[in-house]
Amino acid sequence: MxxxxxxxxxxxxxxxxxxxxxxxxxxxxxxxxxxxxxxxxxxxxxxxxxxxxxxxxxxxxxxxxxxxxxxxxxxxxxxxxxxxxxxxxxxxxxxxxxxxxHDFIAAATDRMPDLRDSTGMTVLLSVWGNDGSTVIRWERAASPMVTSMGLGTVLPLLTSATGRAFFAYAPQAPLKPTLAVEAARLCAAPELAPEIDPSPEGLVDLHKSLRAAGFASVSGRFIPGLVAAAAPVLDWQGEALAVITLIGTDEADIEANAKPVKELRATCAEISADFSVTVGSSPSQR
Amino acid sequence: MxxxxxxxxxxxxxxxxxxxxxxxxxxxxxxxxxxxxxxxxxxxxxxxxxxxxxxxxxxxxxxxxxxxxxxxxxxxxxxxxxxxxxxxxxxxxxxxxxxxxHDFIAAATDRMPDLRDSTGMTVLLSVWGNDGSTVIRWERAASPMVTSMGLGTVLPLLTSATGRAFFAYAPQAPLKPTLAVEAARLCAAPELAPEIDPSPEGLVDLHKSLRAAGFASVSGRFIPGLVAAAAPVLDWQGEALAVITLIGTDEADIEANAKPVKELRATCAEISADFSVTVGSSPSQR
DNA sequence: TTGATGATTTCATATTGTGCAACAAGTTTT
DNA sequence: AAAACTTGTTGCACAATATGAAATCATCAA
Missing domain, CATH: 1.10.10.10 (Winged helix-like DNA-binding domain superfamily/Winged helix DNA-binding domain)
Incomplete structure (x- = not known):
């Protein structure tokens, strides 16, 4: 594009x-x-x-x-x-x-209910918009969980799981404005996210560690007690088209070897594979 | 508007x-x-x-x-x-x-998961667009049910439950082009919908009966075995802003006195009431 | 009734939008 | 490999519209 x-x-x-x-x-x-x-x-x-x-x-x-x-x-x-x-x-x-x-949206939308059912967690689909990481679809889990997140919600780049997945896998140029603003804010007020080193070196390290992990996670960020794990849907060039995020309450669910994280990554890999196959051809009518 | x-x-x-x-x-x-x-x-x-x-x-x-x-x-x-x-x-x-x-969309979206859970049926939210009755949101039930319906799907006016709800409660002027096309088609091929009298008199009768019932239903329309019931979300003037539709497999579920239909109508009444209260004032940020 | 405010329209003037042709880039044919 | 063809893009002279200030209209408050 x-x-x-x-x-x-x-x-x-x-x-x-x-x-x-x-x-x-x-x-x-x-x-x-x-x-x-x-x-x-x-x-x-x-x-x-x-x-x-x-x-x-x-x-x-x-x-x-x-x-x-x-x-x-x-x-x-x-x-x-x-x-x-x-x-x-x-x-x-x-x-x-x-x-x-955008076929990847349809492909992701089709799989989100199953992911919600198999993990028991709320599922978000986000794309990178002009304002940043933007929620375009979600499937809410049955568990009683309050969230004010609606369509169009913009999530921060460095302090949300979704944003971190974009940070790790999206083309860097569109991220720069948002990254600059957030890094400056974290430099000015490190207590907002003590686990992040917002210096250029620190961001390079964060990027590397996220790539190595293959997914991002945060705990207790927006609402105390809520945890989130996010993985990217990649295009044929390996860049993030979208990010799928699981939101739950059990911190064990966002460990790298936890069942939900594995299913999240498998789902994103499936969608990424589907989309790669169709790259270059006219998208079929769904 | x-x-x-x-x-x-x-x-x-x-x-x-x-x-x-x-x-x-x-x-x-x-x-x-x-x-x-x-x-x-x-x-x-x-x-x-x-x-x-x-x-x-x-x-x-x-x-x-x-x-x-x-x-x-x-x-x-x-x-x-x-x-x-x-x-x-x-x-x-x-x-x-x-x-x-559009607040009514947020209000409806908030209630759709509960309606799906309490009825066990798939829930659609549709607005009247330029092409006709357009699905903008759905909550899929857990029961194994195949549907090709996606966002943007346009449903017919006279042969779908959703369309019939719009036919009964939407302002008539925007419906006229679609109504004319569908009525002509049904006149030419009555076997498409033998239960409908597409003459002007027949359409007036259909309108009245739908209004009297307060909801619309169809059985076996798109996919044999599937049933649907639809009710309108009304604005302060009593006109349909949107239509919510339940889709299931049990014909008993779309009877007028069935629990799902009652809950559907109650949900639409709640949303209609909420929206009426806010009419004329600036919508609060949700 | 008068005055204030915001939306809409008029009109003289400034400025842009237009369509053809030329050019650039890529693909197909010979 | 070269020529021909096709599609996307841009230059330019001219036609046509967009513009902004002011006037008008509509509504509301004092």
């Missing part, structure tokens, strides 16, 4: 001010408009025209015209009384269509 | 030729570009520049510029060797963000 997010182009995630813009090779007004959509998507909820315009540093009349086109396309909706704008159901449709296009 | 899909505007679903266009009030080039994205989203898989241009009835150079902007925004990706274009991961992100914005 061609990725120019690292440039100053207005990717859907990057809503920096529209100055010193590198040409996308496309249309300038389309680039600006998609930046508006990105800003709306990044927002916490419905936004007024005025707020969107302010956030995008554009005159309201300009933003209004962009939103009118997005409204017509169904990517955006507008609340009748308040006039506020939000994402529309066609944005959801687009997301579903995109999800359907 | 403002919905002008029925006009000739290039909604994300409608990729009709760009002639006799009603102004969206936005930008013409943005409208055209979003039409290209819609065409790509509707496609079965990766498409070449030439094919997209032909499908959109545009010169390749024009389409190429639009795609360049979408590439920069991450909504589209391009395969290195074949040069084919497909939906990118940021389209998926956008969909997840949209999903997070």
């Amino acid at each position: 061609q990725d120019i997010q690292t440039s100053s182009n207005p990717s859907l995630a990057d809503s920096s001010a529209p100055t010193e813009r590198i040409s996308s090779g496309g249309l300038q007004s389309l680039d600006l408009a998609l930046g508006v959509l990105a800003k709306l998507a990044r927002g916490a909820g419905p936004m007024s025209l005025k707020d969107i315009a302010h956030a995008c540093d554009m005159p309201p009349s300009k933003v209004h015209r962009y939103l009118a086109s997005f409204l017509a396309a169904g990517l955006v909706s507008q609340a009748g009384r308040s006039g506020k704008y939000d994402l529309g159901l066609n944005a959801l449709q687009l997301g579903l269509a995109a999800m359907a296009r | 403002q919905d002008i899909q029925t006009s000739s505007n290039p909604s994300l679903a409608d990729s009709s030729a760009p002639t006799e266009r009603i102004s969206s009030g936005g930008l013409q080039s943005l409208d055209l570009a979003l039409g290209v994205l819609a065409k790509l989203a509707r496609g079965a898989g990766p498409m070449s520049l030439k094919d997209i241009a032909h499908a959109c009835d545009m010169p390749p150079s024009k389409v190429h510029r639009y795609l360049a902007s979408f590439l920069a925004a991450g909504l589209v990706s391009q395969a290195g060797r074949s040069g084919k274009y497909d939906l990118g991961l940021n389209a998926l992100q956008l969909g997840l963000a949209a999903m997070a914005r």
Whole structure:
């Protein structure tokens, strides 16, 4: 997948001010408009025209015209009384269509219920998005366990099992911004994760040890008593397309030789193998 | 949500030729570009520049510029060797963000595992999209049951339980195109669904009986031996925002007074009640 | 009733989008 | 190996739209 997010182009995630813009090779007004959509998507909820315009540093009349086109396309909706704008159901449709296009998601989704049943643990599927490690699907275990994790949840890179799996196996370039931010924070406040050496040397060591283990695990990170183990789904180049994570309560379950970890890694290996076979050919319709 | 899909505007679903266009009030080039994205989203898989241009009835150079902007925004990706274009991961992100914005989806998603556990049946959540009744989430029951249903699956309006629930409770205007097509097909081949009278009078009767029942059911529709019951999640105006469907194998489970149907309707009533309370106010972050 | 605020539209002007042709890159045919 | 073909990409002259300030419209509060 061609990725120019690292440039100053207005990717859907990057809503920096529209100055010193590198040409996308496309249309300038389309680039600006998609930046508006990105800003709306990044927002916490419905936004007024005025707020969107302010956030995008554009005159309201300009933003209004962009939103009118997005409204017509169904990517955006507008609340009748308040006039506020939000994402529309066609944005959801687009997301579903995109999800359907990535075979590894279907392959992983198919196997997650069995993994949950055989391990008795909650299973997450995450991809690396613009904001970082993003949960796109989960299968909740039957055991009574409270979690506020929802679709779209972004997990930290260095302090979550999921993030660490990406750190170990994902292409490094897209990780750099997030890595820099998190490493700086851990340098400033080492008590947040005393087991991590956020220095460049320490991160190299962490990378090596994660690779050697073939999976990542953390204990008591988000909610005391919860443990997590994560393994990558690799593409034909050995890079992480996605990460599957098991969440449970028994620390013994995330030991390297524990049954759940073995099944997790086997499942990821199966998916990785399936996907490698199809690389280069048109994905079959599922 | 403002919905002008029925006009000739290039909604994300409608990729009709760009002639006799009603102004969206936005930008013409943005409208055209979003039409290209819609065409790509509707496609079965990766498409070449030439094919997209032909499908959109545009010169390749024009389409190429639009795609360049979408590439920069991450909504589209391009395969290195074949040069084919497909939906990118940021389209998926956008969909997840949209999903997070609709509280009824979160409310339904929260309750689906419990409904699956208490009924022992597979649970689907569907919204009405441009192509029709679209599955956006499901919780598969533990019983060994094969289904090819995936995210994005579109169910028929008149011959599926889910579709019938939408038919009974959704605003009628968006249903009309699909209804017309299906009614015509059933008129031409009544053996497809002998229990349905597709005449206008018959459809009025069907509507009334579904409303009276408060839920829809079908038996042996897609896979012989499978039964389904569906009920709507209503908004404050009593219109269907979504439909929840139970799928199982025991015909007794979809009788009006069966426990699963009662729990299905109770769950939908709970969600409908929750959502009604929040109508008009800004949705709280979940 | 008046004033304030935000959304939407008008209009003169600035700026970009367009389509054909040329070019680049890769594949197929001879 | 060379020529021909196909597809993707870019240059450029011209056509057409996008733009932003201001005006207008709609709603709400005092």
